[in-house]
Structures are given as C-alpha cells and as structure tokens.
Amino acid sequence: MMNAIEVHNISKSYGKVTALDDVSFSVGRGEVFGLIGPDGAGKSSMFRILCTLLEPERGTATVDGYDTVRQMKEIRRRVGYMPGRFSLYQDLTVLENLEFFATLFGTTVAAGYDSIKAIYSQIERFHDRKAGALSGGMKQKLALSCALVHSPSVLFLDEPTTGVDPVSRKELWDMLETLKERGITIVAATPYLDEVRRCERVAFLDHGHLRGIDTPDTILDRFADIFNPPGIEHGKTTGAADENVIEVQHLVKAFGDFRAVDDISFSVKRGEIFGFLGANGAGKTTAMHILTGLNQPSGGTGTVMGYDIRTQYEQIKKRIGYMSQKFSLYEDLTVAENIRLYAGIYGMKGKEIARRTDELLQRLQFSEHKHDLVSSLPLGWKQKLAFSVSIFHEPGIVFLDEPTGGVDPATRRQFWELIYDAAARGITVFVTTHYMDEAEYCDRISIMVDGKISALGTPGELKRRFRQPDMDHVFTHLARQATRNSD
Amino acid sequence: MIQYLIQKEFLQIRRNSFIIKLIIAFPIMVMCVMPWVMNQEVKDIRVSVVDNDRSTVSQRLVHSIGQNSHFVFCGQHPSYYAALKEIEKSRTDIVLVIPQGYSRDITLGRKPQVLIAANAVNGTKGGIGSSYLSQIVTANLAPDASTPLHSNISTHYLYNKHLNYKVFTIPALLAIVMMMMCGFLPALNIVSEKEAGTIEQINVTPVSKWSFILAKLIPYWIIALFIVTVCLVLAWAIYGITCQGSLWLVYLLTMLLALFFSSFGLIISNYSNTLQQAIFVMWFFVVCLILLSGLFTPTRSMPEWSYATTYINPMHYFIDAVRTVFIRGGGFSSVARQVSALIGFSVVMGVWAVVSYKKNT
Amino acid sequence: MKHFISFIQKESRHILRDRRTMLILFGMPVVLMLIFGFAITNDVKNVRTVVVTSQADHLTRQAIDRLAVSEYFDITATVGTSQEAERLIRSQRADMAIVFGKDFASKKSGLQFIVDASDPNMAQQWTTYATQTIVNPQLSTVNSKMLYNPQMKSAYNFVPAIMGVLLMLICAMMTSISIVREKEKGTMEVLLVSPVRPLTIIIAKTVPYLVLALVILVSILLMARYVLDVPLSGSVVWIIAVSILYILLALSLGLLISNISNSQHMALLLSAMVLLMPAVMLSGMLFPIESMPPVLQWLSAVIPPRYYIEAMRKLMIMGVGIGEVVREVIILFIMTALLLAVSLARFKTRLE
Known part of the structure; x- marks a missing residue:
C-alpha cells in the first residue's frame, strides 16, 4: 500500500537560519505519527511544507500521493490543518466559528458532529458566546473542534493541546484514535510525553536534523536526557513558617449570572510552593487576577502579604511578582533593557540593577545574550527570563500563570530548578499548570472544579485520599465530576 | 521610577525603524511639499469670449483679458451656446459675452450689458474669477475718464504685503504636523500594548497611573519640540518666512497643543480595543477639529451655532494665537486668552488620560 | 457557492459587530456633509x-x-x-x-x-x-451669472470630494486591514489550506465592503439631495455606475496593500500615508490642482480620486452627459484593471 506521506531530503532555511536540513521519512496510511523536538526544531516548517504553504528549498514531499509543490490544489482538498498559533475569530460566537469552518471544508456541523463530539460537547452550552470571551483552554478546544469538524484523509496538528487541561487532552486523543479507525492519517506535534506515547511512531527533530524515527518508547529511552530528565530533588523547604502570606475567605467573582469563582477559601504559607490546579475554565486565572490586584472580587475577603485585596491592591503590587499566561516581556527591548525597566519600576537603584543583572545572567549562563532583542530568543529562554524578571525585585510572593506551556521536558525541568531556587530564598510561589508531573513538585496543591476548590493538600495526601496512583489520576478523578465547562 | 519608563518608551520608538523614519521624514515632506499644494490662490482661470460686437473696442477688451496674469485666454466662440458647451467639457471656466453694439453704446455714453457666466461648481473660484473679470470690464468701459473715487482708493495690506499664500499656510502646517505626530502615534500606543499583552504585566507592578501616563506623554513632547524646530527652520530656509513675534511664544503654544493631542490620543487608546478602532475614532475627531478651527476657512463667516463650537475647539485657539504671533507679530498679551484656554484644555485632557487608564477593574 | 455565502456572512459579522467603527463609518459622512454644507464657508461675512x-x-x-x-x-x-x-x-x-x-x-x-x-x-x-x-456700484454694467451653483455654496464642490475620499477610505483601508488581520492571527493559513480557491476567498472578502461602500454612497447622495439641496443634475444611473467602478478600484488598492504589508500596523499607516494624504491633498478636493507647481501636477495625475472627483463634479453638479466624462472613466478603468491584475498576481497562495 502506498504511504500517506513521503518526505525525501527536504531542506529549508530562512536567511541564515536552517529550519530543516535533509529530512526524510514516511508515514503509513492510517498511522498516528508524532513529530517531537524542542522549540525551533523545525516542526512547524515541516507542517507548512506538507500543507503546501511553504516550498522546500531542496527535496520533495508527497501527501496522499500528490506532490506538495506541483499538486497544491489536490492536497488542499484532502488535508486538515491546525497551525500552532491558530486563533479563532474573536468576534464570532462559538457556533458561528464552527459553522464557518465546517462550510469551509465542505461539510456541516451536523454531519461532522460525531468527530468532534468528545470535545465540542464541553463547550456546546456556550455556543452563542463570543469566542473572544472564552478562557485560554476553551479557545483551544474550540479551535480543535473547528479543525476536526471535517474528515480529511490526512490531518496535521501542530501542538494542538497547548494550554489544555489533562482530562481534555485524554479525550482528544481518544477521539483521534476513532479517526484513525476511519483510516485517517494523523501527524501531530506535541510537547507532552503522555501524548507522545499514544503515537505509533515518532520522529525526533532537533535543530532541523532528524535524530531518529522509532516507536515512542525507543525514542524516549534513547534521548532520555532530553525527554525524561531525572526528577528534581526538592529539599523540603525549611522556612515554611506558620505565617500565612495569602488568606482568602469566601471569594466570589461573578460575571452577570455566571460565577467564575464561586466561594473559595484557602491560605498559603510563607515559603511554600502552592500549585493551583483546575480544568480549563475552572476559574484559575480569574482568581489569580483578583489576588494580584488586576480585578475586584464580587464578594468575600482576602489578604495578600497582609494587605486587603479590595482596597490595598497597590500595596500588594509592590510586594509580589507576576508572570502572565500571555508572554509579556517587551519583545522590542533587549534582555538587559527588560530587566532594567522592571527593576526600575520596583524602585531599585541603577547601580544595583546593573550588578544584579550581570549576576543573574551569569547564573542563567546567558551573559552573551545580554544585548539580544527578546523577540529573537527561543520560547524556553523567554519564559526563564520572564520568571527571573518577575522575581528580580525579591518579592514576597510570585504568581505564575501556566509558565511552562508548550515547552519541552528538559526546559521545563530547568524552569523548575529556578522555581526551587526562588523558594529556597524564601519567595512563596503560587503556580498554575497543566503538567501533572509539575504538580508533584509542589508542596501543596488545590484543585479547582467549577469555580470551587474541591481538593486541597500535599500531593501525597491527595493521592491517598482519592486512592489514586499519581496526580494525573487524582486530577482526572476530580475533573470528571465537573458539570460546567466554562470560565 | 519614571525615568525607567521614559527610557523604555524611547527605546521602543528607536527600535521601530518605521516610526523613526516617519518622525523625521514627515515634517520635512510636509514642509517641502504642502505649501505648494495648499494654495487657495485663484489663478490661470480659463476665459472664453463670445464677441457679438467684433469691433476694435471689443477686441481691446479681449486683449486686456489675455494680458492679465489671472486669466488664460481660451479663444473666441461664435455663440453663447457653443461657449457653454466648452464649459460642460471643462475646457474653459468663464464665458464673457460682449453684446452687439458694445462699442456704439460706449461712444454714446450708454451702458452696454456685458454677461459673465462662470462655472461656479467651485464657488470660490467662480466668484473670485468673475469679480476679477468684471473689474477688467469696468476698467475698459471708461479707460480715460476713470471715476475719481476709484482712483483714490488705496489698499494697505498688513503683515503680508505681497499676499503670499505660504505665509498663511505655514502656521496651519505646524498645527497639522503636530496633530499627526502627537495625536496618532499615542493613539496607537496603549492599544498596541493591550494587543501584545504587556499591559497586564505593567498593571501588576506598583507603577502609579500618573507616572505611566506621564512617561508616555514626555517622549511626544520631545518629539514635538524637534518637529517644531524642523518646521521653523525649513520655513526660513526654503521660503524665507520667519516668525514675526517671539519664538518662545510659538514654542509655548505648540507644546500646549502637543500636550493636548498626545493626551487625547492616549484617551482614545485607553478606550479602544483594536488598532482599527483607535485610528478611526482619532481620525473622526481630528477631521472635525481641523475643519471647524479656521485652519482653512474664516471662522467669522460661520453661522452662529457652528461658531459656538470654536469655543471648545483647542485647535481654534492654537491657530488663532500662532497666526497672531507668527504672522502679525503679536506679543503675549494679545494671545493670553488663547494660551490660558489651551492650558485649560491640556490639563483636563491630561487628567482624563490618567483617570481613563484602568489598572484595576 | 456555499463557501462564498458563508464567507460573506462571516465578513459581514466582523463589520457589524465592531460597533464603534460602524458608528464612525456612518457618522463620518453625515458630520462631514453637515460641516461642509452648513458650518464652514468661504463667504465674506461679519x-x-x-x-x-x-x-x-x-x-x-x-x-x-x-x-x-x-x-x-x-x-x-x-x-x-x-x-x-x-x-x-x-x-x-x-x-x-x-x-x-x-x-x-x-x-x-x-x-x-x-x-x-x-x-x-x-x-x-x-x-x-x-x-x-x-x-455703490452704479457703474457696473456687468451681469454676472454663476452657472450650476448660483448661490456659490461650497457644498456643491465638496460633496463629490467627500465621496471620493470616504469611498477610498472604506474600501481600501478596511479591506486591507481585514485581510492582514487574518494573516497576523494565523487564520489565513487555515483558509489557504482549505479546499476553497484563493480567488473565492479574496472576492468574498471584498463583497461586504462593496456593499458597505454602496450603502454609504447612497446615503451621501440622499443627504446631498434632501438636506443640503445639492441637485443631482446628471443621470443617477451613471453616477452610481462610475462610483462602482471607483469602488472596485479602491478595493483593488486595498488588496495590493494587504499583499505588501505583514501587520495591521503597517497596513494602517500605509493606507493613511500613501492613500489618504494624497487623496486629500493632491486630488483637487480642497486645493485647486492648477495652482500647484508642475511636479505636483504630474504627481496628481496618478491619484485615482482626482479623476473620480472630477467626473462626479461634472455628472452630479453640472449635469452633463456621460459623453463628457469619457476621459475620466477610461482612466479609472485602466487604473482598476492594472491594480487588479497586479494585486491578483501578487496574491500569495503560500507563505513566504
């Protein structure tokens, strides 16, 4: 039988940067094929070449038997594609988005409903809400529904689950398996190891080179230093004093009838690493915005660093650090300029800034990039830098909103080393994540479901209480009880 | 901490090569090209003549039209109807019909009725053209016995002896450049930060609203200073037009206008969600402010209700004051009212810009 | 066809849901007409x-x-x-x-x-x-007659000019931004990979703006006629026909801009600097072309609104037949064909 995809000696470069260098592989019909590798490995370029969006410099590729350069029209009629930075039409409603993409691919929502049911049913009740008003993870789910509503013969998914909670990711991959049964070939890129394991074969790309193609386990074993770095030893924080730096009682945030945060109470101790977990739209980001003084609560009381979140939010802001979900250093400033700006805002003196900037960059082994524009850095570096900037002024607490989204395991591990460093210096860390291995790194975690906190404790306690082997199962167990799926 | 924020704004402006080019090239381009374009002078009016008299006297009239610098003689036509066709084809602007018996009437001391038909689609052109032409006709009627009163009228043009239109235009250009640079760039500023997501990061820092907004305003003042200087130097170098009054007053006025427009831009930016919205809203206000300010048309001729709007139009105060200083050489006392009005507007706008920026919702 | 309709539907929703922009789009012509019609004049008064x-x-x-x-x-x-x-x-x-x-x-x-x-x-x-x-000009023997505009109202002169500038703004600026926005947000990639032909995408994108421009055109004409008392002396059919030609030209310009620019920022500034400024300054809208130095007169020869405004002044105000504006129409037609050809040829069906 003819292969669904044949790639022969493809090379592609952008100016001096080589994106792909002499890459060849083939994907069998009906196969689930994984494309993995760190940021900047050339995965997106490969997707675009296969989707006929880019022309390779050298080499040829065929999709479904058609040449990607010469037979563009035939291929475009047969493939489905979800780009990595896919965004929906923010001013159209959920249903309008879905209907538009269905028509675009020559089908209807009704006809394609079965192929998207598992995911779309979670957001279906918000079908007349504008896409722009959905939370990050919900948008991603809608985007997936839009990409899957038709049945192409080959489906390309470029990191489709960035920012999606673990339960939904499982549901998505269950769904992809049913597509496979219908003979659809699937090529997907993903940074999640559990997803990698669900592929039949994976190709590992690194800086444009193909380092290996094999079954997931073989690849993950062979490159264990990158994909499966040893866990971090977390020397129990000694300073977790009995002093609460965050105290929240009966906190409520309502948008109209909808209670995004519904009566939550918890406290965080000084020096703790507190994991704030929850499914997409459970209300994590909203709660975090209230704690950092970006939003006013609708009800309840709370203090952060001893200051009232309703009235003394400007006092709070002096004593905390924050790293938002959306990457938010100034891309058009250099590394040193960004550090200088934020340090200056927190009132540090020029000389001290200069000295500590050098120290920091040395510790990160990043000194030679001091004067590089942030926009030129790879994603993993940007995130490490954003974190370092957010704790540069030695805040009492740092809030991290999904700081490691879309990053490969090795980089995530380095990131957590930085978090441990900060905790060891007595900085309280308040972090949200969708990686359950990261949840295990926390001192204590809370799991939010439908705007309420349904579990709170150390990872060990939670595993015992719910009789589950690991955090992933604990989370799945709790999140499946959700009745609503929205922010 | 404000110096760090200001430094950041400058770095961002410097990194954006397009904006740098714009800031330098725009005033230069405007000063080099616009005075030639913005010329309301009516000249080269095309005149066709229908001479039903065909006498030496009538030919003398035709000849004197051809010699006048305002007019271009476009030939004679056999009938009024044929000449009107020429107007329809846009080959001529004014038709002069000399009646039969024109020379006889003149010799007999009677008044021949000359017809001037002007294309008045452009009212100014038609009006001015026909009044020039009628002056020529009148002068030709009695070339020898000119009326005593007429010859005794003299006109003394103040401030602009040679009726140079560019003198009138240059202060207006100053206002336009100021508005484009200090109005539109800030209007894009905060919206861009919203779209990039950096505003959220700034909002969780303890930076005060005042210093954040002030740090955004100060770079535009400095840009404004640079732009005014460029404009004034070019006006002198290219057109030999210099400021009659105190330069400090001109600087003071432009700085106040820059403050007004940059605050106004930031206000719009604060309320807008997308770049397109910001630009459209800004454009709308700018067009209204300019048209109703007296930049191109005399405010005195406005009907009362629209004249009333000039009291709340900072552009009106600015153009009034800057013309008084720049062209008429007025001192501080003659523009004190405008200066205080501009200060009032700028302060209100500045405060509004700060208040409308929300760090906590 | 189904593709086409759903595209148009989607695009119309984008336009209709941005209330503020809509308000400006319809407010602008009304306010401009009122200002030019009633608020400002060049008359000697007071x-x-x-x-x-x-x-x-x-x-x-x-x-x-x-x-x-x-x-x-x-x-x-x-x-x-x-x-x-x-x-x-x-x-x-x-x-x-x-x-x-x-x-x-x-x-x-x-x-x-x-x-x-x-x-x-x-x-x-x-x-x-x-x-x-x-x-007390008893001497005056001159009988002046102001053709087409006896009261010398400036509105007669400005209505065609407002049409020229606004239609250009709506069609060129908004189309280019709406296409570039899709590029910026990444949705263009999906549209391109879909089975829909690129040409269909482009045409469908422009249709709502064409309709919007027509609505605005008609409202300007109605206002001119019934509020400002500007006569529509010529044939309304030809006025609309020439306007549609001009709208097509503006749409092609918008396409061209969207091909060149990579960000909304750039598309905005390009259309403002390259389209709007010359359209206002060099088209003869405010300042008579014949008073400009020769270099600028040559430059104004390539500014499309110039020909449209000229044609509209003749058709609407002077009420001449279409025969008298053949030159303008031909020039507009050639410009449209040229721009359309270039922008379609340059439209990229792949990424760079």
Missing part, C-alpha cells in the same frame, strides 16, 4: 471693521452706514488714527480698517483700506466687497 475718521461729514456717514447695514461688515469701533486701528488688528480684535481721508467729502483725498492679509484670499475679497459697498 468682517470686523474699524472706521478711522476724524470728522463725521455727510458723505462719510453715508459710507459708514452702507457698510454697517451690509451683511458683510460689522463696524466694531471708530478710532481717530490708523495706528490705533493697526493695534486693534494686531491684537485680533479687528480684521480690517477703513481710513477716510480728511476731506473725503470733497473727494480730493480718497480712502484707504488697511487689511489683515494673513489670509491673502480673504484679504483680497474683503477689499473688493468693501469697494463695491462704499462706491
């Missing part, structure tokens, strides 16, 4: 006049009275010396002064106008009007 006279004899009184009753002049002060009058003018409390000679009555010495010539055009008109008012 000129603040200072009379300089040392004695009030009969003839002087008579002349002053004539000035005072005319709607053109407001006598704001009577002073003794011309220095004083000059001071009033400098401090912006008067626009002109009329100095009556000592023996104005005996006609031995005449009168002098002292005029604030900051605005040379107005200065000249003031003197002309003042001369006519004082001299």
